[in-house]
Amino acid sequence: xxxxxxxxxxxxxxxxxxxxxxxxxxxxxxxxxxxxxxxxxxxxxxxxxxxxxxxxxxxxxxxxxxxxxxxxxxxxxxxxxxxxxxxxxxxxxxxxxxxxxxxxxxxxxxxxxxxxxxxxxxxxxxxxxxxxxxxxxxxxxxxxxxxxxxxxxxxxxxxxxxxxxxxxxxxxxxxxxxxxxxxxxxxxxxxxxxxxxxxxxxxxxxxxxxxxxxxxxxxxxxxxxxxxxxxxxxxxxxxxxxxxxxxxxxxxxxxxxxxxxxxxxxxxxxxxxxxxxxxxxxxxxxxxxxxxxxxxxxxxxxxxxxxxxxxxxxxxxxxxxxxxxxxxxxxxxxxxxxxxxxxxxxxxxxxxxxxxxxxxxxxxxxxxxxxxxxxxxxxxxxxxxxxxxxxxxxxxxxxxxxxxxxxxxxxxxxxxxxxxxxxxxxxxxxxxxxxxxxxxxxxxxxx
Numbered sequence: 001x002x003x004x005x006x007x008x009x010x011x012x013x014x015x016x017x018x019x020x021x022x023x024x025x026x027x028x029x030x031x032x033x034x035x036x037x038x039x040x041x042x043x044x045x046x047x048x049x050x051x052x053x054x055x056x057x058x059x060x061x062x063x064x065x066x067x068x069x070x071x072x073x074x075x076x077x078x079x080x081x082x083x084x085x086x087x088x089x090x091x092x093x094x095x096x097x098x099x100x101x102x103x104x105x106x107x108x109x110x111x112x113x114x115x116x117x118x119x120x121x122x123x124x125x126x127x128x129x130x131x132x133x134x135x136x137x138x139x140x141x142x143x144x145x146x147x148x149x150x151x152x153x154x155x156x157x158x159x160x161x162x163x164x165x166x167x168x169x170x171x172x173x174x175x176x177x178x179x180x181x182x183x184x185x186x187x188x189x190x191x192x193x194x195x196x197x198x199x200x201x202x203x204x205x206x207x208x209x210x211x212x213x214x215x216x217x218x219x220x221x222x223x224x225x226x227x228x229x230x231x232x233x234x235x236x237x238x239x240x241x242x243x244x245x246x247x248x249x250x251x252x253x254x255x256x257x258x259x260x261x262x263x264x265x266x267x268x269x270x271x272x273x274x275x276x277x278x279x280x281x282x283x284x285x286x287x288x289x290x291x292x293x294x295x296x297x298x299x300x301x302x303x304x305x306x307x308x309x310x311x312x313x314x315x316x317x318x319x320x321x322x323x324x325x326x327x328x329x330x331x332x333x334x335x336x337x338x339x340x341x342x343x344x345x346x347x348x349x350x351x352x353x354x355x356x357x358x359x360x361x362x363x364x365x366x367x368x369x370x371x372x373x374x375x376x377x378x379x380x381x382x383x384x385x386x387x388x389x390x391x392x393x394x395x396x397x398x399x400x401x402x403x404x405x406x407x408x409x410x411x412x413x414x415x416x417x418x419x420x421x422x423x424x425x426x427x428x429x430x431x432x433x434x435x436x437x438x439x440x441x442x443x444x445x446x447x
Contacts, residue, residue, distance in 0.1 A: 002004075006275075007077065007078030007079065008078060008079050008080075008081040009024075009031045009077075009078045009079065009080060009081060010080075010081045010082055011055075011080065011081075011082050013376075014031060014053055014054065014055075014056065014080065014361070015053045015274075016152055017033075017052065018052040018053030018054075019052075020049070021035055022035055022036055023035045023048055023049070023052040023053075023076070024052065024053065025048065025053075025055075026054065026055040026056065026057070026080045026083070027049065027055070027057050027058045027060050027072065028054060028057050028083075029079055029080050029083035030076050030078075030079055030080070031076065031077055031078045031080055031356035032072060032073070032075040032076050032077065033075055033077045034048055043063065043192075043196055044192065044193060044196055046193070046195055046200070046231070047059070047063070047195045047197075047200050050197070050200050050201060050207060050230075050339055050340055051200065051340060051342050052339065053344055053443075054339050054342050054343065055080065055083070055343065056268050056342040057085075057089070057093070057342070058089055058092060058093070058342055058345035058346065059200065059342050059345055061092075061093060061096050061325070062096075062199075062308065062345070062377065062378065062379055062380070063379060063380065064105060065105065065279075065380065066100065069140075072172075074246060074353075076142070078400055082436070086344075087400065088313065088344075088345075088346045088347065088400045088402070088414055089345070089346065091379070091396055091399070091400070092345075092346045092396070094115070095392060095393075095396060097377065098406055099378065099381065099385075099389065102358075104381060104382075104385045104388070104389070105163070105381060105382070106361075107382065107385065108163075108165060108382040108384065111382075111383060111384045112156065112159060112165045112382075113385075115152055115155065115156055115246040115364075116156060116175075118152065119149055119152050119153055119156065119179075119183075119264060122145060122146040122148060122149045122152070123183075124147045124241075125145060126142050126145050126149060127298065129141060129142035129145070130142050130298055130302060131301060132303050134303065135306060138309060139302060139307055139310070139311055140308060140311070142311070142316055143311040143312070143313075143314030143315045143318075144308065144314050144315070144318045145310065146314075146319075147314065147315045147316070147318025147319040147320075147321075148316065149183070149242055150183070150261075150315070150322070151178045151318070151319055151321065151322045151367070152364075152367070153180075153183040153184050154179070154180075154184055154186070154322055154367070155317075155367030155369070155383075156175070156177040156179045157175075157176060157180035157186075157191065158191075158195075158367065158369075159367075159368070159382070159383060160172055160175045160176045160179065161176060161180075161188065161191060161192055161195065162379050162380055163380045163382060165382075167386075172400070173280070173283075176188040177283055177284070177286075178287070179290060180287070181284060181286075181287025181288050181289065181290065181396050182287045182290040182291055182294075183267075184291070184304075185255040185264075185265055185268065185288060185291035185292065185295065186264045186265070186268050187267075187268035187271055187272055187284050187287075187288060188284065188287070189271060189272070189280065189281065190204070190267055190268045190271040190272075190277050190280070190286045190303055193271070193278065194209045194231075194267075197209055197231050198210045199267065199376060199379055200331070200340050201332060201340040202338065202340075202348060202353065202376060203330055203335045203336065203348075203350060203351070203352030203353075204335070204336055204337065204338060204339070204340060205219075205220060205222055205223055205227055205335055205337050206227045206229060206230055206337055206338070207230050207231060207338070207339055207340060209229070209231040209232065210229070210326070210330065211330070212229050212231065212232065212236060212377070213229070213337065214237070214238065214242050214246075215238075215239070215241050215242030215244075215245050215246070216234040216245055216249070216252075216256055217253070217420065218238075218242075218246045218254070218423050218427070219245065219251050219331050219332075219335060219419055219423060220335050220419070220423060221426040221427070222335070222337060223236065223238065223355055223423075224243075224426070224427065225238070226238045227337065230339070240398060243428075246423065246424055246427045247424050247427045247428045248424060249420045249423070249424050250417050250420040250421035250424050253327075253416070253417065253420055254320075254324070257320040257321075257323040257324045257327070258313075258316060258317040258320040259316055259317075259320070260320055260323040261316050261319055261320070261419040262316070262325070265446060266267065267350045268288060271283050271284075271386075272285045274286060277402075299311060299312060310355040317375060323393070325356075325366060325369060325415070326369075327416055328356060328413060328415075328416055329353060329354050329369060330352060330353060330354065330372075330411040331419055331420070332350055332401075332412070332415040332418070332419040333351065333352045333353060333354050333414045335352070335353040336348075346377065346400075346402070347402060348375050348399055349373070349376040350373055350376075350377070350402050350403055350404060351374045351402070351403055352376075353372040353375075353376045353405070354370055354372055354373070354405045354406070354407065354410050354412060355370060355371055355374075355390075355404075355405065355407075356369075356370040356372070356407065356409055356412055357370070357374050357406045357407060357408055358370055358408075358409065358410070360387065361400075362434070363383075363387070367383065368383025368384075368386055371386035371387065371390055373393060373406075374386045374389055374390055374393050377393060386406065
């Protein structure tokens with residue numbers, strides 16, 4: 001301990017330790033060597049890899065409960081010589097501490113329990129409508145209702161991925177696999193991998209996977225520069241196919257969202273069959289198998305192929321509303337290029353997130369994600385607490401002259417479409433056009 005007191009490390013020295021095998025971070029003025037810990041970090045390696053070489057206090061507070069602090073001491077190697085705290089960070093940490101004292105992080109309420117009961121009830125109706133009726137309209141209604149079940153199950157899976165909604169970690173893990181893998185067919189392992197990266201680097205064009213949808217969607221002309229995705233480790237090539245599709249993305253947005261679940265199925269299957277190391281792969285795979293068994297049996301119980309196709313499309317289209325909701329929270333917010341910086345954690349979260357204003361009776365429809373700014377600042381906070389803290393977050397943003405964007409569901413849709421249209425026009429009008437494919441030439445032939 002005496003040696004640690006004498007070991008003062010400058011911010012410039014800290015910055016040099018940001019590469020695989022040499023990862024240092026600073027938390028509240030103490031410097032830690034987490035080069036080995038990154039291999040077993042419960043949140044995966046990406047958060048540490050993206051934030052290494054800097055002070056990560058705000059991010060650590062956001063994602064870790066108080067019980068995590070005791071594990072830090074074993075990694076400490078010294079103190080940060082020029083440790084400073086911005087006024088915004090001081091207020092953010094103070095607010096987080098106040099929420100902890102008031103028990104907000106532990107008080108989950110009855111919302112999750114009611115959602116689970118509701119989901120089970122709706123699922124039983126979905127099956128009954130298929131098995132006990134020969135009416136095509138009843139089957140169509142079942143497909144639409146299944147889409148609603150997927151939406152609500154997705155919200156529960158999201159909650160369980162951020163904090164313990166059950167009494168024990170094992171039960172919480174079970175709920176993650178049940179609501180994610182078994183009910184919706186989406187790998188909870190894939191979701192954690194991408195969603196954590198999204199929270200850490202919200203709206204970074206090259207670090208946030210939730211903005212990397214080439215060739216179908218682009219929220220900024222900057223993507224046309226064929227940026228490298230540091231999440232996927234590949235170049236996001238803006239070629240002739242991407243240009244054609246993005247040029248009409250404001251028109252294709254809702255149709256794409258209606259079938260976006262196909263991509264989630266594909267991404268989940270690619271992860272569980274890949275060589276990438278991640279925890280609980282066998283359980284992840286088993287959960288996906290459960291989904292495909294019951295979903296295939298349900299669809300096969302329908303009398304003919306036209307009804308089966310109708311059923312699948314209806315369920316996909318309704319659940320596509322949730323994909324639209326995700327996009328509304330970020331697509332028209334500020335974007336940037338480069339890695340996330342913990343020094344402006346609060347600022348980046350508020351600038352890259354948008355709330356959806358609605359009445360309390362519509363909270364079930366949005367699953368708590370209508371308070372996206374609050375959720376990004378305090379991701380461990382149960383959804384039932386988000387409306388309560390919203391005025392406090394708004395006041396803090398006003399105090400530090402930071403944006404607090406909140407729009408109605410309709411207005412948020414309009415803003416998203418305007419953002420996509422602006423990028424679409426830029427895609428058409430770029431100087432030095434890239435070689436066009438035959439489809440582009442055919443659609444854009446003049447004379």
